Amino acid sequence: MRRSGDGGAAKKKKKRSASAASERRPRADGGMRIVVPLQGVVQGRGGLVLGSLIPCALFYFFQLYIKRNRASPPPPPGSPTAASAAAVSPIHRSLSRGLLAPRAALPAISARGASVRDDDSLYYAGLRRCAADPYHPATNPSGIIQLGLAENYLSLDLVGRWMEEHAAEAASMAGGEDEDERELSIRGLAAYQPYDGILALKMALAGFMRQIMQGSVSFEPSQMVITSGATPAMEILSFCLADPGNAFLVPSPYYPGWDRDIKWRTGIELIPVPCRSTDNFNISITALEIAYNQAKKRGIKNIHLISDEVFAGSTYGSGKFVSVAEVVDDLEDFDKGRVHIIYGLSKDLSLAGFRVGVIYSYNESIVTAAAKIARFSSVSTPTQRLLVAMLSDQKFISDYLKVNRERLRKMYHLFVDALDQVGIECYKSSGGFYCWADMSKFIRSYSEKGERKLWDRLLEEAKVNVTPGSSCHCIEPGWFRCCFTTLSEHDIPVLVQRLRTITDSHKPNR
Known part of the structure; x- marks a missing residue:
């Protein structure tokens, strides 16, 4: 080592003057930069001794610091700790240190986990935004009205x-x-x-x-x-x-959650089978045959x-x-x-x-x-x-189904009439919690981008969360899924007022 070589040379040479020592060019070694000035400050043999001892002491403390911060050595093979550790983990000690070392560049998440983490849609973005600021007529009247979640509060x-x-x-x-x-x-x-x-x-x-x-x-x-x-x-x-x-053939528009529910962990693909407004969004044999023939080319039959x-x-x-x-x-x-x-x-x-x-x-x-x-x-x-x-409980079930159906029917008509007041037409429905609303005349560009901009305005300006048709794989821009079973009759006027802030500011594009 360079440190011990310098010490041997110092013993063979006679004492130098302070000026000679100070004129000597310092080496790139960090220890020499400490030794040389000390020899100049402390004259004579004492300076030489201190100049040699101090770097030794620094080296000793440096080694002690490393030893204390290093992982503890494995216990002796005969000790109880070693025996229990060997019984618990089959991983070899030399391998476990490398695996558990904080410096190891191991991925924090698997590739499939990362794909799930990064997967998102406007449907889920709207649900999160609404959950952070939910509307309530008394406690949060300026919150977001939820029309994107399929829950039934009516019964x-x-x-x-x-x-x-x-x-x-x-x-x-x-x-x-x-x-x-x-x-x-x-x-x-x-x-x-x-x-x-x-x-x-x-x-x-x-x-x-x-x-x-x-x-x-x-x-x-x-x-x-x-x-x-x-x-x-x-x-x-x-x-x-x-x-x-x-792959599965799925008539679209369909529930946005299926892109997660079916695909995430199974590795199965979904092939949308488009249904159009000209067919009242009914599935047709022709559309199924086209999708089936495309699927057969991929080996799906x-x-x-x-x-x-x-x-x-x-x-x-x-x-x-x-x-x-x-x-x-x-x-x-x-x-x-x-x-x-x-x-x-x-x-x-x-x-x-x-x-x-x-x-x-x-x-x-x-x-x-x-x-x-x-x-x-x-x-x-x-x-x-x-x-x-x-x-x-047959009586309860019978009464519940009857009353619930009547409440669904009543709220559906109230909701459709409310949308009609602001110029939004709905596709006729006879079941479920949704209204399939046509807002295409309120998008500035007839495209998915235009649909997204309208969805964003509804959420941020009108404080109304709806599900855009693109999240349901609808091929016609401007359709939105609205759930009316989260509302009460008292919420309808508030909804109409908020929707007007958007519809009145748009010039219909057709």
């Missing part, structure tokens, strides 16, 4: 009243006065239950689904898989039907049918809802094993927070596979017991 009072009267008893399954009965009740709640749903709930759901279909079709509990909402139901079913790189029927009990028109289950019952020589239904209680019973969905399939293999995957999205037992009691 929550009916559900709340039933909960007040029956929830505690239904969820706890109180066994009466007998101690053994109470113990069995608690055990039934606390112990593991089938991940795909308890039989009692499947039977109750089968009866409820038959009721909302007005008795036109029956459902078998053995063909059901219960999940924590329709979202995981759709993902699990997609996982069981297709492999990464396969194994066709299944998934019917999303979450709004089956939320109709308010004169027509009757027809389930695909009723259709296949009337067909002969048809492979029912390729037909699957998604259902849930978030819409028809206003129970979005309960997270209960259903996969109904005629394919035994699909049901078996889905039941196993349901372990990742099972519904809590208290929730299931509570729903068994609610769905089994």
Whole structure:
């Protein structure tokens, strides 16, 4: 080392004067820059000694500092700590330091995690913006009015009243006065239950689904898989039907959440099948054939049918809802094993927070596979017991469905009339929570960019959140999805006033 070589040379040479030492050119070594001035300050042999000792002391303290801040050495092989560490982790010590070192340039998130993190749409951006500043007539009258979220507030009072009267008893399954009965009740709640749903709930759901279909079709509990909402139901079913790189044909405009629900973890692609206003946005055989032929070129030809029927009990028109289950019952020589239904209680019973969905399939293999995957999205037992009691209350269910449909019908007409006051036309509907509104005459350029600018003005200036058609893969700019079931009658005049700030400032482009 350079330090020890300098010390040996100093012993062989005679004492130099302070001026000679100061005239010596300092080296690039940091230690020499300390030694030379000290020899000039302290005359004689003492200066030489101090000039040699001080860098040694600095080097010693530097080594001590490194030693204290270095990772602790592994304990001796025979020590209890070493034995327990070896038992817990199979990773070799020399490798674990490298893996855990803070300087290691390891990615903070996986590639697929990064794709999820960066994936977004105006639909979710609007929901976040509204959640940060929600409208309330008393506590936040200048907040954003929510027309983008499919929740039904119109009949929550009916559900709340039933909960007040029956929830505690239904969820706890109180066994009466007998101690053994109470113990069995608690055990039934606390112990593991089938991940795909308890039989009692499947039977109750089968009866409820038959009721909302007005008795036109029956459902078998053995063909059901219960999940924590329709979202995981759709993902699990997609996982069981297709492999990464396969695709589903989806009539558009469609629910924006499917781009996440179906694609994120399954690797499945979605191919929109465009529906147009000239066809009243009805799916046509021609459009399906075109999309199917395009899919076949990509090697996609194994066709299944998934019917999303979450709004089956939320109709308010004169027509009757027809389930695909009723259709296949009337067909002969048809492979029912390729037909699957998604259902849930978030819409028809206003129970979005309960997270209960259903996969109904005629394919035994699909049901078996889905039941196993349901372990990742099972519904809590208290929730299931509570729903068994609610769905089994025939009087409550009948009254609720009747009143809810009437309230939906009334609010739909109030909402359509309100939009008509500001020059916005709506596509006629007879079910669901939405109004499909045509605002194309208020966009300055007939394009997706023009649609986005109008959406931004509605959100920031009018303080109204709606879902732009582009988020639903609508190919015609200017259509917006508006959910009217989050409003009350008192909110309608406020909504009209806010929309006027946008529509009155625009010159219609047609």
